[in-house]
Amino acid sequence: MRFRELAAEARQMAEQASTPGALTAMTEVAETWDRLAHLEETDLERKTGYSSG
Structure with missing residues (x-):
C-alpha cells in the first residue's frame, strides 16, 4: 500500500535529519502515514470481509 511506502520514506528522512526538530x-x-495505512486497511477489510493481516 502506498501509505506504508510513504511512512518508510519518512522514517528514512528522519534517520538523516540534521536537527532535532526535523527528526x-x-x-x-x-506516524501519520502509518495511521492512514491502518485506516485504509481497516476500510478495505470492512468493505470486502478480507483481512490482510
Missing part, C-alpha cells in the same frame, strides 16, 4: 517532524509524518 521530530519526520517521525510525526511517518
